[in-house]
Amino acid sequence: MRKLLIRGGEAVFGGRVERADILVEGNKIAAVGTNLPAEGAEVIEAAGLTVFPGLIDMHVHLREPGFEYKEDIASGSAAAVAGGFTQVCCMPNTDPVCDNAAVVGYIAARAKQVGLCKVHPIGAITKGEKGETLSEMGKMKEAGAVAVSDDGRPVADARIMRLAMEYASGFGLICLSHCEDKSLADGGVVNEGYSGTLAGLKGIPRAAEEIMLAREIILAETLGKRVHICHVSTKGGVQLLREAKARGVAVTAETCPHYFTLTDDVIASFDADTKVNPPLREEEDVAAIRKGLQDGTLDCIVTDHAPHHADEKNVEYDLAAFGISGLETSFALSYTALVKGGLMSLSALADKMSGAPARILGLEGGEIKAGGAADLMLADLNEEYVIDSKKFRSKGKNTPFDGRKVWGAVKYTIVDGEIKFRA
Amino acid sequence: MLGKDLLGLRDTSAEDIMLILDTAVGMKKLLTQNLKKLPHLQGRTVTTLFYENSTRTRCSFELAAKYLGAGTVNISASSSSVQKGETLIDTGRTLDAMKNDVIVIRHPMGGAPRLLAQNVRASVVNGGDGINEHPTQALLDFYTMREKFGSFKGLKVAILGDIKHSRVAKSNLFGLVKLGAEVTMFSPATLMPQGIGRMGAKIASSREEALAGANVVMGLRIQLERMQGGLFPSLSEYAKYYGVSEEHLSLADRDHIVMHPGPVNRGVEFTSAVIDGESSEIEGQVLNGVAVRMALLFLLCKNRQGGKDNA
Numbered sequence: 001m002r003k004l005l006i007r008g009g010e011a012v013f014g015g016r017v018e019r020a021d022i023l024v025e026g027n028k029i030a031a032v033g034t035n036l037p038a039e040g041a042e043v044i045e046a047a048g049l050t051v052f053p054g055l056i057d058m059h060v061h062l063r064e065p066g067f068e069y070k071e072d073i074a075s076g077s078a079a080a081v082a083g084g085f086t087q088v089c090c091m092p093n094t095d096p097v098c099d100n101a102a103v104v105g106y107i108a109a110r111a112k113q114v115g116l117c118k119v120h121p122i123g124a125i126t127k128g129e130k131g132e133t134l135s136e137m138g139k140m141k142e143a144g145a146v147a148v149s150d151d152g153r154p155v156a157d158a159r160i161m162r163l164a165m166e167y168a169s170g171f172g173l174i175c176l177s178h179c180e181d182k183s184l185a186d187g188g189v190v191n192e193g194y195s196g197t198l199a200g201l202k203g204i205p206r207a208a209e210e211i212m213l214a215r216e217i218i219l220a221e222t223l224g225k226r227v228h229i230c231h232v233s234t235k236g237g238v239q240l241l242r243e244a245k246a247r248g249v250a251v252t253a254e255t256c257p258h259y260f261t262l263t264d265d266v267i268a269s270f271d272a273d274t275k276v277n278p279p280l281r282e283e284e285d286v287a288a289i290r291k292g293l294q295d296g297t298l299d300c301i302v303t304d305h306a307p308h309h310a311d312e313k314n315v316e317y318d319l320a321a322f323g324i325s326g327l328e329t330s331f332a333l334s335y336t337a338l339v340k341g342g343l344m345s346l347s348a349l350a351d352k353m354s355g356a357p358a359r360i361l362g363l364e365g366g367e368i369k370a371g372g373a374a375d376l377m378l379a380d381l382n383e384e385y386v387i388d389s390k391k392f393r394s395k396g397k398n399t400p401f402d403g404r405k406v407w408g409a410v411k412y413t414i415v416d417g418e419i420k421f422r423a
Numbered sequence: 424m425l426g427k428d429l430l431g432l433r434d435t436s437a438e439d440i441m442l443i444l445d446t447a448v449g450m451k452k453l454l455t456q457n458l459k460k461l462p463h464l465q466g467r468t469v470t471t472l473f474y475e476n477s478t479r480t481r482c483s484f485e486l487a488a489k490y491l492g493a494g495t496v497n498i499s500a501s502s503s504s505v506q507k508g509e510t511l512i513d514t515g516r517t518l519d520a521m522k523n524d525v526i527v528i529r530h531p532m533g534g535a536p537r538l539l540a541q542n543v544r545a546s547v548v549n550g551g552d553g554i555n556e557h558p559t560q561a562l563l564d565f566y567t568m569r570e571k572f573g574s575f576k577g578l579k580v581a582i583l584g585d586i587k588h589s590r591v592a593k594s595n596l597f598g599l600v601k602l603g604a605e606v607t608m609f610s611p612a613t614l615m616p617q618g619i620g621r622m623g624a625k626i627a628s629s630r631e632e633a634l635a636g637a638n639v640v641m642g643l644r645i646q647l648e649r650m651q652g653g654l655f656p657s658l659s660e661y662a663k664y665y666g667v668s669e670e671h672l673s674l675a676d677r678d679h680i681v682m683h684p685g686p687v688n689r690g691v692e693f694t695s696a697v698i699d700g701e702s703s704e705i706e707g708q709v710l711n712g713v714a715v716r717m718a719l720l721f722l723l724c725k726n727r728q729g730g731k732d733n734a
Contacts, residue, residue, distance in 0.1 A: 194618030198433070200533035200555020200593060203617065270534035315510055318532040318553070 001026045004417060005038050009046030009378060011368055012053070012350045022051060024374040027416035032370050044419075046378055049411055052350050053367050054086025054375030055331060056357040058147075059176070059230060059254060059302035061323070062088075062119065065106065066095025071307040071395045073107065076327070077116035079305070079394035081421035083327040084410040086117050086375035087363060088305075091151045092124040099124035099135040101143035108144040116420050117413075118375075120146040120363070125164045125175060129153040132160070134167055141171045146361045149176035151230065152277065152322075156182065158215055165225040174360065177216045178230045179237070180278065184208035189318055191279040195264040201317055206234040206285075209278050213237050217244040220251055228360060229253040231304050233278040235288035242297040252360050253292075254302045257333040258324055258400065260289045266400060272313040272320030274400045276306070293352060294343050300356040303330045307396020325396035329387055331379065332406035340407055374417035383409040425722050428540040428547040431556035432597040440598055444566050446718035447711070451566075454490070454714055463721050464493035470518055472498045473529045473550070479685060479709060480550050480560070484527045487716035493524075493724075511535060512542045519543040524724055528552070546723040554588050559719060560684050561594035563712040565602065567704050568639055570711070571680050575602035579676070581633045582624075583609045583667060584643025584692055587616040587654075591684045592643055596624050609633035611665060613654040630665065634674040641682045642667060642692035658691050668694045672702070680704045 004024040011020040011032070021036040022029060062076035071079075080088045090107065092098030098107065104121045111119030123140035127133050129150045137148055148168050154177060155161040165175050185208040190196040192203025213229055217240060220227040232238060232255045244251050264280040274280060292298040306323025313320050334353065338344050344352075358366025365375040387404045389397040413421035425439045432440065453461060469488035471481050481497065488495045498518075500508070509517075511530075518526055527548045528536050533555030540547035551557040565575070572578055580599055586592045586608050599606050600623035608619065609627040620626055627633035634640060645661060655661050672679065681693065681703045689695050698705060 192617055194621050197593075197616040197618045198622065200553055200590060202554070270537050311510075314512065316530070316532040316538060317534045 002417060003041035004044065004414070005036060005041040006044045006046050006051060006376065006378070007038070009049045009051040011051040012346050013368055014351065014355065015347050017050070017346050022368065022376065024414070024417045027374050029368065029370055029372050029374050032368060044378070044412060048380065048382070049378045050346065050381050051368065052084070052377045052379065053354040054365055054377050054413065054415065055084045055353045056087045056363060056366060057085050057303050057305065057327065057330070058089040058300065058357040058361060060088045060090050060305035060327065061093065061307065062090040063307065064094065064110065065103070070309050073110045073119060074114045075393060075395045076305070076307070077111065077114045077119065079327040079392060080117045081413040081415065082393045082410065083329070084331045084377035084379065084413055085327060086377065086413060086415045087120065087365060088117055089120045089122050089146055089361065091122050091149060093129060093151055093153070097124050097129050098122070099127050099129065101136065101139040104140045104143040104145045117415055120144065120361070122146065122176065123148045125150045125155055126160065131155045131157055134164060137168055137173055138171050141173055145173070146363065147174050147176050147228070149178065149230070151176070151178045154178045154180050154182070154212060158219070161216070162219050162223065165219055165223055165227060169225050172362070174226045174228050176228045176230050177212070179209050179212035179216065181208045181211045184211065189275060189279070190267050191264045191281045193264065193282055195267055199267050199270065201267065204279050206236055206281070209234055210236045210240060213240055217249055217251055221247070221249045226250040231256050231259065231278060231302065232289065232292070232298060233259045233281050233285060235285045238288045238292035238297055242292070245297060252299045253297070254300045255289050255293065255298050256302055256304045257326065257330050257337070260286055260293065261333055261337050262400060270317050271400065272315065272317050273324070273398045275317060275320050275322055276324050277322040290338070290343055293338065299352070299360065301330065301334050301352045302357070303327050305394070307394050308398050310397065313398050323398065324400065325389070325392060325394050325398045327394060328392050329399060329401050329406070331410060332387070332408040333401065335381065335408035336406045374414060376414040377410060378412040380409045380411055381407060383407070385409055425726060427726070429558055429719060429723065430536050430540060430547065430549045432558045432561055432594045433556065435558065435598070437601040440562065440565065440602065443562055443715065443718050443722060444569060446722060447566055447714045450717040451711065451714035454710065459490045461491050464488065464491035464724055467493040467524045467724050468496065468522065469493045469525045469527065469720060470496040470498060470523045471527045471550070472500070472514070472518065474500050475529050475531050475551070477529055477550070479712070480529065483709070483712045484550065484716050487713050488720055490713070491717055491721060493720070511539055515539045515543040519545055524727060525720060546727065548719065548723070551590055553590065555590055556594045557590040558594045559712070559716055560591050561598050562719070563708055563715045564595055564641070564682060564684070565598060566711045566715050567680070567682060567708050571704070572638060575599065575604045578604040578639065579607070579637045580604050580639040580641060581607045581609070581637035581675070582641045582643065583630070583633060583665065585614045585645055585649060586610045586619065586643065587614045588646065588649065589643045595641070596622055607633050607637070609665070611655050611661070614649065630667070630671060631674055634667070634671055637675040638679055639682060640667060640672065640675055640679055642687070644684065644686060645688055645691050658688070662691050666691055666693065667697055669696045669700065672697060682708060
């Protein structure tokens with residue numbers, strides 16, 4: 001059996017960081033300890049490196065099938081492993097929409113063929129993401145779907161959403177809700193507030209996000225079902241979640257690096273790489289998101305990796321596509337802001353980026369333990385570098401972080417015991 | 424000193440504003456002497472690229488260019504063609520390749536002039552972009568105010584109407600704050616943008632408060648589509664609670680002037696008596712607009728001499 005020994009790294013366990021050797025046999029971690037035998041094993045000398053459980057991103061867009069000019073499963077997987085991710089979950093807004101077992105099966109098969117990271121499809125809640133009739137969740141689950149979501153085309157009809165939460169639960173699937181009341185968003189492109197007014201760009205009020213978020217909480221609470229809230233961006237949203245969790249509602253939530261590292265003053269440049277949905281908010285929101293991550297109100301960090309072609313961004317701000325290419329910057333941005341910034345420990349960061357998503361979706365991995373999946377990521381936390389989108393493996397170079405100095409370089413990504421990325 | 428482009432007053436210094444106004448004084452003198460074949464811009468080309476309908480702004484720019492001897496080209500693109508046709512950058516590069524000196528752009532989307540300016544060598548003038556800015560309208564407003572009052576220090580300017588969708592209100596605010604005037608705004612809450620107070624405007628809680636002691640009473644056009652969008656219920660209700668009549672004007676300073684960027688909805692923003700009244704400068708604004716645009720085109724082209732564009 002193939003053996004791999006990761007020797008002398010600082011391993012991040014739940015609640016502690018310790019120097020440890022990690023012996024991988026086949027696709028499993030065989031042993032974690034000190035002075036493990038190297039016989040017959042390929043050795044990674046990890047002294048000076050930190051070993052994390054493989055990162056898991058439960059919210060990405062890989063664009064295949066249908067939008068391969070933006071990204072495909074091969075380029076998206078390459079970006080994922082370069083970013084330290086061993087598992088990603090891809091949203092169903094492809095063409096055709098991933099609302100049936102055939103498309104789920106295609107994505108799963110294509111990802112296996114590419115063979116870099118594990119790709120878990122997310123099926124659509126409703127057929128065609130039209131918000132009208134439920135998609136075949138059971139068949140999609142059987143074909144490999146790990147959750148359901150209409151993501152950027154949120155289910156507007158509360159009754160349909162209620163039915164979705166109920167029906168999905170029968171297959172152990174959770175609904176992931178992109179909370180946006182489209183009538184309130186009303187075609188806006190930036191946060192409604194000072195910066196938006198200053199730039200003369202139409203605003204999206206926080207209420208557009210918070211009203212649907214409140215609806216999902218109430219539905220989950222009254223039905224006794226689970227719900228997961230996508231990319232929380234507002235202070236009010238964090239507060240709603242905090243209160244719901246205190247009441248015992250089965251709600252979990254994610255946010256993205258751009259919501260705890262950027263405020264909407266960057267839109268003054270009219271640089272469309274700052275255009276994202278939900279929009280970048282204000283200082284008090286950023287502070288609340290950080291607090292929410294710290295106190296556990298926000299369970300995990302995702303990228304909402306939304307690669308676009310340059311031609312879709314190099315146009316008038318109103319016409320530009322929403323989204324940020326995030327897989328290759330997420331770890332460094334999160335480590336720099338949250339751990340270097342003194343808000344949380346390495347173990348807590350590993351939980352936000354690996355443990356929590358694994359628990360929410362019932363995926364393997366998410367922790368370093370003997371007998372567990374050999375999904376690991378090794379990073380040099382002492383390396384400072386400048387983000388350069390030209391070096392992205394992703395086809396999407398759309399990032400507002402170009403030129404930003406960050407700490408924490410991914411050095412190895414190991415998926416099922418195989419080195420899939422080496423810096 | 425004035426750069427390659429004029430994209431908005433947010434990024435324009437008080438000195439540059441005053442330079443344009445000072446230069447416009449001479450231009451207006453020539454205009455009033457009916458000297459309309461001047462040599463200042465001989466051999467230059469000014470193109471107006473309008474993605475929105477406009478009569479006065481486009482005509483004003485075109486005449487300003489022609490009076491100074493420049494060649495002019497007018498391009499109209501319907502705003503729907505923005506969505507499906509050639510990209511703005513490609514259109515700009517095409518115009519650039521034809522050796523345009525100045526492109527005046529009007530566009531329904533905020534920031535479009537900046538995108539154009541970043542991608543062309545020609546000077547770009549913002550002729551109004553979405554709900555962002557309309558700098559030359561504000562400059563002609565300033566010219567009109569200065570002609571009447573001499574200075575901006577402590578000048579009380581009341582702006583009433585659809586502030587939220589008004590690029591005129593924004594450019595006026597940015598400039599007037601830099602020049603030392605006091606700006607008060609009033610509108611239905613549905614037509615007031617967030618954060619405008621932080622930009623230096625005082626938000627009045629009533630029409631009376633807005634008008635009290637005002638030196639300048641500026642109305643902004645109410646667009647019918649806003650009513651259709653549900654932002655206010657009817658023109659007559661708007662006129663009753665937010666419009667300005669002669670009676671309301673009695674609250675303003677005795678020496679006040681009335682301004683409006685046009686086109687005016689008679690009986691909505693202002694009653695006809697106000698529009699045609701003694702204190703109305705609405706027609707004067709139009710003439711000043713030509714003078715200010717002459718000054719601006721002249722200054723931008725002067726800046727280009729000896730620059731890399733002439734290489």
